[in-house]
Amino acid sequence: xxxxxxxxxxxxxxxxxxxxxxxxxxxxxxxxxxxxxxxxxxxxxxxxxxxxxxxxxxxxxxxxxxxxxxxxxxxxxxxxxxxxxxxxxxxxxxxxxxxxxxxxxxxxxxxxxxxxxxxxxxxxxxxxxxxxxxxxxxxxxxxxxxxxxxxxxxxxxxxxxxxxxxxxxxxxxxxxxxxxxxxxxxxxxxxxxxxxxxxxxxxxxxxxxxxxxxxxxxxxxxxxxxxxxxxxxxxxxxxxxxxxxxxxxxxx
Numbered sequence: 001x002x003x004x005x006x007x008x009x010x011x012x013x014x015x016x017x018x019x020x021x022x023x024x025x026x027x028x029x030x031x032x033x034x035x036x037x038x039x040x041x042x043x044x045x046x047x048x049x050x051x052x053x054x055x056x057x058x059x060x061x062x063x064x065x066x067x068x069x070x071x072x073x074x075x076x077x078x079x080x081x082x083x084x085x086x087x088x089x090x091x092x093x094x095x096x097x098x099x100x101x102x103x104x105x106x107x108x109x110x111x112x113x114x115x116x117x118x119x120x121x122x123x124x125x126x127x128x129x130x131x132x133x134x135x136x137x138x139x140x141x142x143x144x145x146x147x148x149x150x151x152x153x154x155x156x157x158x159x160x161x162x163x164x165x166x167x168x169x170x171x172x173x174x175x176x177x178x179x180x181x182x183x184x185x186x187x188x189x190x191x192x193x194x195x196x197x198x199x200x201x202x203x204x205x206x207x208x209x210x211x212x213x214x215x216x217x218x219x220x221x222x223x224x225x226x227x228x229x230x231x232x233x234x235x236x237x238x239x240x241x242x243x244x245x246x247x248x249x250x251x252x
Contacts, residue, residue: 001031001095002027002028002029002030003029003030003031003090003093003095003096004025004026004027004028004029004095004096005025005026005029005038005090005093005095005096005097005098005099006023006024006025006096006097006098006099007023007024007025007026007042007098007099007100007101008021008022008023008098008099008100008101009021009022009024009054009100009101009102009114009115010101010102010103010114010115011054011114012103012111012113012114013113014112014113015110015111015112015118019111021100021102024042024045024046026038026041026042026045028041029041029090030090031089031090031091032089032090032091033089033090034061034086034087034088034089034090035070035072035078035085035086035088035089035090036056036058036061036068036085036086038090039054039056039101042054054114054115055112055113055114055115055116056068056070056114056115056116057069057115057116057117058086060086061086062086062087063083063084063086063087063162063227064162065162066084066162066163066164066165067164068084068085068086068164069084069085069104069117069164069165069166069169070085070101070102070103070104070115071101071102071103071104071105071169072085072088072099072100072101073099073100074100075170075225076104076165076166076167076169076170076225077164077166077225077227078092079092080092081224082226082227082228082229083227084162084164084227087227101115102115103115103116103117104117104119104165104166104168104169105169105174106165106168106169106174106213107174107212108121108168108174108176108211108212108213109121109165109168109169109174117165119163119165121176121211121212121213122163122165122176122179124207124211125176125179125180125183125204125207125208125211126163126183126204127207128203128204128206128207129183129184129187129196129200129203129204130196130199130200130203131196132187132192132193132195132196133195133196145191145192147190147191151189151190152190154185154189155185155186155187155189155190156186157229157230157231158181158182158183158185158186158189158230158234159182159186160182160228160229160230161178161179161182161183161226161228161230162227162228163179164227165179166222166225166226166227167179167221167222167223167225167226167230168213168222169225170221170222170224170225171214171216171219171221171222172217172219172221173214173215173216173217173219174213174214175213175214175215175216175217175222176208176211176213177208177213177215177216177222177235177238178216178222178223178226178230178232178234178235180204180205180208180238181234181235181237181238182230182234183204184200184201184204184234184237184238184241185234185237185238187200188200188201188237188241197241197245198241198244198245198248199245201238201241201242201245202242202245202246205238205242216235218232220232
């Protein structure tokens, strides 16, 4: 059964241009369409009418790349937990509903156009972490460095972060603590990450602050909004790593 929706979408021509909400109606939407497919239908409609299509980010459309972040009805990625925007289906909204769509809101994520924001601040935080030192040569045996299963699982849970920025969008302080902590945690937990362990946390935290993200005040919205369920326990680990690095006097 085809469905119909009324959309309030944020339109902004460029970073220095004023923005506004505009109203649209889309019809003949199949329940199994993804939210992004619905926006594709809208853009086809706007193009046929000779109007400017709505700019939005997407890539894999499989919940892996993190590009599709939108604020839908006031919630990063929409109303369903552990779901990216591209995995959100139109059957999750009642027929005839009015849906408000806007970009992530954070000073460190400036709006480029419409629903597209510049998340390159995340790239700079990762780059600040540097590299992993490894000795090249023949591949080591898989069991050469035994890692307890609980530690390996914690590391892989942290590594599941896709860098979408939902944590920043959901946080009242626009903090990037969960993202940065996830990147720090999965390397701090594994022996491969230990050579640069202290330098990494110091540099990544410093870059996070330099980018203008707010401080974490333990509201917990970041964990609730994260489509991969990254735990705020990683933020506690990041803080311990930071204190450890500075106590030991490691050079930045």
